[in-house]
Amino acid sequence: MTKVVLITGASSGFGEAAARKFAQDKCKLILAARSLDKLRALASELSSQCVVHVAALDVTKQESVDTFMTSLPADFRNIDLLVNNAGLALGLEPAHLVDFSDWETMVDTNIKGLLRMTRAVLPIMVERNTGHIINIGSTAGNWPYPGGNTYGGTKAFVQNFSRGLRADLLGKRIRVTCIEPGMSETNFSNVRFKGDDTRADKVYEGTKPLSAEDVAEIIYWVNAMPAHVNVNTLEVMPTCQTWSGLAVSRTMEQ
Ligand code: NDP
Ligand code: 8X3
DSSP, X not given: OOOEEEEESTTSHHHHHHHHHHHHTTOEEEEEESOHHHXXXXXXXXXXTSOEEEEEOOTTOHHHHHHHXXXXXXXXXXXXXXXXXXXXXXXXXXXXXXXXXXXXXXXXXXXXXXXXXXXXXHHHHHHHTOEEEEEEOOGGGTSOOTTOHHHHHHHHHHHHHHHHHHHHTTTSSEEEEEEEEOSEESSHHHHHTTTOHHHHHHHHTTOOOEEHHHHHHHHHHHHHSOTTOOOOEEEEOOTTOOOOOOOOOSSSOO
């Protein structure tokens, strides 16, 4: 039977690359994001390989998720794989200087948006006793860095929630995986720095970051493993990235 794959945030980066990867498998693809024009362009490119349904989706809005779900064509309703990928970071300021609305947007998208999609799709999987949810976390959820504050917090949530789902789904043939990439060159930094492309480019200067295609391969692989194999968490960094030591101030007054 043809696998039905729903990818959120399919208009760019990991989501777009994952769409191209699953298209090679002739899956039935559901591509969702806010930028419908980009989704349509991608769908027309992939339509010679597989059947694609595109739909506008803003995961921060419950009514958008509801409309998206009720508008799914009947032959796309039995979702086998949900890739909860839509997400973003906004800003890199220290916590006492941030624009609070940026924190709200990250929580609304990375946490509440992922929850909305999970709550909408999981009952379909439970009813059919089959499925796989792949949540996109981040190294930022494991390893704090200055300015990562709420973004890292949202991704730590994604990891812990993924594990909680596994606990709830004991005895069901439903897999849950949290993939946690490190530095990857996509539109991520352009969004984080709100269109300051020079600053975004500097993040990757002199490095060989992960590409969207690298992460898409991993998404594909964890799903392609046999149904009895559940990859719980998978953290991946470019080889040029590693940890620095714990930070110590030698100038502060005690
Ligand atoms: P991109 O900015 O290239 O892609 C982000 C995608 O998310 C876009 O398709 C965007 O589509 C979608 N999106 C954002 N907000 C919403 C929303 N409210 N509703 C629906 N879709 C939304 O970045 P990446 O591909 O890098 O990011 C994908 C995921 O990977 C994110 O969760 C990110 O946090 C995570 N990640 C990224 C890393 C990196 O270094 N790049 C590393 C680790 C994790 P649109 O604007 O059209 O809605
Ligand atoms: C994206 C990786 O290090 O920019 O999640 O937070 S990082």
